[in-house]
Amino acid sequence: MYQIGRSLSWVVKAASFVGAICVVLMMLHVTADVAGRYLFNAPLPGTTVWVANYYMIIVVFLAIGVAEEQRSHISVDVFTDLLPDRPRNVLSVFATLVTIAVVTVLMISGYTEAVKKTxxxxxxxxxxQLFEVWQSYWLIPAGAALMIAVAAYRVIATVTGARSGLNEAPPEANFIND
Structure with missing residues (x-):
């Protein structure tokens, strides 16, 4: 069980690395476009298409798996912090199951749209100029599937009490709640 978590964590790290590379590429691409446009009166063709349909999609949708692994999604813990551990864990599992259901809808609709666009x-x-963008539609169900895998694995690990093997945010990262 622990090894599955380590493997998922590795996939999430790889997705995070790809996202980081895309941030750098996007920065360089936009800088080159601006420099070309204003210094040489020759902008790079397709910059807007690449930024909107590739770089941003990769950064956003691959990052949701990272956020799920580190429990970095927005949450309001006003009342749950007052509960004992067991009811808090039950609510956490329930909330994660609802998240899985919602993201599954996103994944299925993203897959359907990707099939159409392909x-x-x-x-x-x-x-x-025309630029092909059908490939970018596949990134949405892929990112959603990664988030679902991490969330479902976390539920299984929580319910069984097994060590998860996921790289969660370190406890000192909770400084916002202090």
Whole structure:
């Protein structure tokens, strides 16, 4: 069981690394576009399409698995902090199951849309050029599936009491609640 958590953690780290690379690439791409536009009157074609349809999708949707692993999603713990451990764990499992249900809907609808866009070889036009964007639609169900896998594994580990093997945020990261 612990090894599954370690494997999931490795996949999440890889997704995080890909997201970090995309942030750097996006920064360089936009900088080159601005420099080309204002210094040489020759902007890079497709910058807007690449930023909106690739870089941002990768950064956002691959990062939701990272946020789930580290329990970094927004939560309001006003009342649950007053509860004993057992009821708090039950509510945590219930909330995670609701999260899994909602993200599953996102994953299924994202998959359906990705299939449609792939079948029609979706493109976006910028200026006088067409850029294929159908590939980016597959990133949404992939990111959602990663989040579901981490959340479902956490529920199983919590219910069974097994060590999870996930890299959660360190306790000193809870300084906001203090």
């Amino acid at each position: 079948a029609m070889t979706a493109t976006k036009e910028q200026g006088s």
